[in-house]
Amino acid sequence: MVVALIFTLYFLLLTALEILSALYGDVTLGWWTVDGGSVINAFVLGTIAATYLKGAVVKRESYSTVASLLATAFSVLMILAYLASQSISFGVFGFAAAPYFLKKVKK
Amino acid sequence: MTVLPLSALREGQEGRVVAITGGRGCSARLMSMGLVPGKKIRIAGRRGGAILVSVNGTKFVIGRGLAMKVAVDVGEKI
Amino acid sequence: MRVAMVGNPNVGKTSLLNALTGGNFTVANFPGVTVEKKEGKGVIGGKVVTFVDLPGIYGFETENLDEKVARDYIIREKPNLILNVVNALNLERNLYLTLQLTEFGVPMIIALNMIDEAEKEGIRIDEERLSEILGLPVVKTSAVRGEGIEELKKEILKGGKVPKVFRGSLEEKIELAGRIAREVAKSEKVGVSEIDEAFDEVFMDKHLGIPIFLSIMWMMFVFTYTIAEPFNSLLGKIFDTLASYISGLDGWLFSMLGDGVVAGVGSVLSFIPNIAFLFLALSILELSGYMPRAVYLVDGLMARFGLNGRSIIPLIMGFGCNVPAVLATRSIEDERVRIATVIINPFMSCSARLPIYVLFAGIFFPKTGSAVIMALYLIGVLIALISALALRKTLLKGEGEFIMELPPYMLPSLRELWLMTWVRTKHFIQKAGTVILAMSVVVWYITNYPGGSIESSYAAMLGKALQPLFSPMGWSWELVLALITGFVAKEVVVATIGVLNVDIASVMTPHQAFAFMLFTLLYMPCVATIAAIRAEIGTKWAIFGVLFSFAVAYMVSMIATEVGVWL
Numbered sequence: 001m002v003v004a005l006i007f008t009l010y011f012l013l014l015t016a017l018e019i020l021s022a023l024y025g026d027v028t029l030g031w032w033t034v035d036g037g038s039v040i041n042a043f044v045l046g047t048i049a050a051t052y053l054k055g056a057v058v059k060r061e062s063y064s065t066v067a068s069l070l071a072t073a074f075s076v077l078m079i080l081a082y083l084a085s086q087s088i089s090f091g092v093f094g095f096a097a098a099p100y101f102l103k104k105v106k107k
Numbered sequence: 108m109t110v111l112p113l114s115a116l117r118e119g120q121e122g123r124v125v126a127i128t129g130g131r132g133c134s135a136r137l138m139s140m141g142l143v144p145g146k147k148i149r150i151a152g153r154r155g156g157a158i159l160v161s162v163n164g165t166k167f168v169i170g171r172g173l174a175m176k177v178a179v180d181v182g183e184k185i
Numbered sequence: 186m187r188v189a190m191v192g193n194p195n196v197g198k199t200s201l202l203n204a205l206t207g208g209n210f211t212v213a214n215f216p217g218v219t220v221e222k223k224e225g226k227g228v229i230g231g232k233v234v235t236f237v238d239l240p241g242i243y244g245f246e247t248e249n250l251d252e253k254v255a256r257d258y259i260i261r262e263k264p265n266l267i268l269n270v271v272n273a274l275n276l277e278r279n280l281y282l283t284l285q286l287t288e289f290g291v292p293m294i295i296a297l298n299m300i301d302e303a304e305k306e307g308i309r310i311d312e313e314r315l316s317e318i319l320g321l322p323v324v325k326t327s328a329v330r331g332e333g334i335e336e337l338k339k340e341i342l343k344g345g346k347v348p349k350v351f352r353g354s355l356e357e358k359i360e361l362a363g364r365i366a367r368e369v370a371k372s373e374k375v376g377v378s379e380i381d382e383a384f385d386e387v388f389m390d391k392h393l394g395i396p397i398f399l400s401i402m403w404m405m406f407v408f409t410y411t412i413a414e415p416f417n418s419l420l421g422k423i424f425d426t427l428a429s430y431i432s433g434l435d436g437w438l439f440s441m442l443g444d445g446v447v448a449g450v451g452s453v454l455s456f457i458p459n460i461a462f463l464f465l466a467l468s469i470l471e472l473s474g475y476m477p478r479a480v481y482l483v484d485g486l487m488a489r490f491g492l493n494g495r496s497i498i499p500l501i502m503g504f505g506c507n508v509p510a511v512l513a514t515r516s517i518e519d520e521r522v523r524i525a526t527v528i529i530n531p532f533m534s535c536s537a538r539l540p541i542y543v544l545f546a547g548i549f550f551p552k553t554g555s556a557v558i559m560a561l562y563l564i565g566v567l568i569a570l571i572s573a574l575a576l577r578k579t580l581l582k583g584e585g586e587f588i589m590e591l592p593p594y595m596l597p598s599l600r601e602l603w604l605m606t607w608v609r610t611k612h613f614i615q616k617a618g619t620v621i622l623a624m625s626v627v628v629w630y631i632t633n634y635p636g637g638s639i640e641s642s643y644a645a646m647l648g649k650a651l652q653p654l655f656s657p658m659g660w661s662w663e664l665v666l667a668l669i670t671g672f673v674a675k676e677v678v679v680a681t682i683g684v685l686n687v688d689i690a691s692v693m694t695p696h697q698a699f700a701f702m703l704f705t706l707l708y709m710p711c712v713a714t715i716a717a718i719r720a721e722i723g724t725k726w727a728i729f730g731v732l733f734s735f736a737v738a739y740m741v742s743m744i745a746t747e748v749g750v751w752l
Contacts, residue, residue: 040403047396054393062383063393070400077404081411132247133586135355139244140588141278143359152389155485157494157587159389165275166385166591168481170493173586 004056004064007097011049011071018042018090041089044074048094061104068101109182113148114158114174121149122179124162129176137177141165148179187235188341189259191286192270193279194241195592197298199223199601200328201270202238205338210236212604214612220254221608229338237264243278245285246355250518259289266345267293273303273310273325277366283319284351284358292345294322296337301327309371318365320349384594388475394482401475402501409463410505410536416458424451445629450622454614456508456713461610463502463509467516468605470498472597476516477589490570491577493519493587496526500569503533504562507710511717512613521581524722525573528730531710532569532737534562537675541705544679548690549698557699565706568737613720624712628673639684644669658700658746663687668704674711696749700742707738 019042048071055063075094082088110125124146127134141163142148152159157168169177192198202210202225210225223238239258240251259267269286271279286293297312316323322340326333351361388397424447432443470476480494487496495517502510510530517523542561546554631643639645648666655665663685671678682689693701709731710718719727 043396044400044403047393047400050396051387051393054390060383060386062386066384066387066397070397074400074404077407077412081407084412084415135244135246136249137588138355138359139246139278139281140590141275143363152481154391154482156488157481157484159481159591163275163278165278168477168484168494168587168589168591170484170587171488172584173588 001056004052008049008052011045014090014093015042015045018045041091065104068097071097072101108180110178110180112175113177113179114171116150118150118153122181124148125180126178187264188266188268189264190238190268193243196270196272197328198238198270202236204328204334205236212608215254230342244282267291269293269295270298271295273297273300276370277363280362280365281359284362287348287350292347294340294345297325300325301330307372311369315369321346381593388478398479398482405466408466409459413458413462417455420455445626450625460509460613464606464609468602474592474594477591490573492573493522499526500533503530505536507531507535507714508717511721521583525576525581527718527722529569529572531714531734532565534565534706540676540679542702545698545702549695561706657743661692700745703745704738704742709734
């Protein structure tokens with residue numbers, strides 16, 4: 001359940017950054033500048049965060065598994081979108097959930 | 108015996124199918140899918156329109172119109 | 186030798202086909218319908234055997250299209266053998282179909298598939314007893330693990346046995362199927378598998394189900410439009426270059442080929458990447474088992490407008506482009522709901538209409554531009570839903586009854602995804618190609634003749650001739666001409682206004698401009714969309730759709746003009 005809470009906070013942070021980038025244009029993190037933020041991408045990240053949170057609240061691993069699946073799929077998609085349109089979103093960082101998802105599915 | 112249409116059942120409620128009213132085509136369709144009189148049925152979820160039921164370990168989504176044609180006995184203790 | 190594979194949905198027929206043919210199968214449509222037909226060849230003991238995977242069915246008693254296709258195939262094509270694939274996890278229901286199959290008098294073999302999963306659930310099936318009762322060879326298989334495949338091949342070579350016929354009413358057959366199942370199987374399966382329960386719990390969660398669904402829709406949207414975009418513009422560039430090269434050659438024939446055929450067909454063919462990507466995304470949703478869950482989530486909302494849960498995907502896709510959106514209605518099984526969903530789809534404002542809004546809003550509503558554009562999108566949705574309700578109460582009356590089994594979740598195989606995407610895309614190219622070709626030539630002709638320039642063309646004459654029709658709105662003939670050319674593709678409206686060099690700020694008032702924007706939102710689908718509508722629901726409905734949307738557009742923009750004057 002600690003894992004679910006950590007992921008909740010992580011994706012809440014990504015959601016907030018995505019909203020900032022959607023509202024104010026470029027958000028720079030060190031050498032990394034994100035310019036393709038969109039409110040709908042933020043909605044997806046927020047949904048992922050909420051799914052982890054519910055999993056932590058009701059103490060069910062299924063929520064974390066599905067949230068990780070969504071996060072992984074979304075980050076793959078955002079990487080492809082970056083290749084196609086050269087604009088990048090914080091969604092790519094969802095890749096951090098991939099190892100967790102793979103572990104769960106193997107089980 | 109308390110018989111209700113499937114559409115009137117609450118989420119989580121269980122019962123036993125007693126009859127399928129409505130035309131021949133309708134009952135043939137439901138029965139060939141395994142919704143046969145005598146089977147135990149459970150409402151696995153519902154939200155406004157369609158109803159989610161579980162029969163024999165298989166889940167179905169049934170539209171409201173069709174759900175009104177399935178008579179379920181909820182009186183029996185299962 | 187030809188073998189027809191028959192069974193309930195979700196019994197693993199495709200994996201079995203894959204195992205029997207070594208992956209050598211293709212997907213096509215059954216003649217005249219959009220039901221998909223998988224066919225493959227396998228070599229067994231030196232003999233070539235053709236396997237045809239018929240659509241998954243529960244019985245033969247209803248008017249369902251899949252059942253009709255399966256029945257017609259067995260009666261007309263007379264396969265040498267029926268391979269009845271039975272799900273060992275749900276023997277009773279599957280045997281009911283088996284009993285019905287005995288009536289065809291065709292030799293049969295039963296494959297007790299998914300036997301590994303059944304045994305894991307503690308189900309023991311006495312296949313010898315089952316074989317004795319039915320008088321048929323029975324083979325235990327697990328297509329996914331490749332178990333029992335060699336044995337099944339041996340039985341196929343032997344040719345199966347003609348079963349004894351079980352006649353009797355529906356109730357009697359169901360009774361009998363239950364009795365046989367109880368006799369040969371030690372325990373019937375009770376619970377759904379753990380993984381499925383876990384996924385269902387989250388995907389159909391009370392609070393999170395809808396946000397997750399919307400997230401998945403957005404991902405599909407990004408996949409279909411953003412990621413396909415480079416391919417689109419590449420194709421677009423190729424066709425543009427080709428068109429201008431050909432039309433640069435001397436003579437009317439080259440002009441027609443270049444500016445008419447290549448430019449017209451090219452503008453539509455450059456949608457192909459979108460369509461292929463959409464079909465790929467749809468196939469993933471379908472094969473993974475998510476689709477029926479999504480339908481359950483939104484059904485309540487859609488039912489209020491006479492649609493059902495399945496209509497939501499085409500409606501959302503319509504914001505990108507109506508062409509793939511119309512094709513996405515294919516998963517709606519109720520014909521009347523499907524037609525209604527197709528007809529209202531063009532009211533969802535596609536991306537090609539955005540340049541028009543941007544142009545007019547920029548000139549007439551410099552401060553409130555984005556609110557005006559937002560309003561147009563919402564009006565489109567509202568009119569779509571009202572139209573759906575109206576259609577379902579009049580022309581397309583009838584209760585849309587539906588029941589769907591929730592299949593287990595699965596990871597789709599790449600080969601199947603590719604085959605499904607390819608067959609659907611090919612179908613679109615074939616069906617839409619002819620109409621678009623003809624329309625492109627007509628539009629080229631009326632914009633180029635007799636004068637050579639657009640101001641003195643038949644199209645301009647048409648614009649002037651039709652202008653009185655739009656006198657309640659008070660639009661100039663140039664604007665009417667722009668609407669006519671916009672029939673090819675909505676972006677062209679802006680291009681035509683540019684070519685004619687119209688100073689729109691001087692020819693209309695803001696409320697007239699708003700009425701004009703409303704009209705372009707609603708007036709009629711573009712050629713490509715009409716072609717897609719015709720391919721999906723037929724010429725008659727395509728004509729109806731054009732007339733209907735025109736009537737709606739005319740009324741709405743007239744009302745807007747009147748209200749504007751009054752304000």
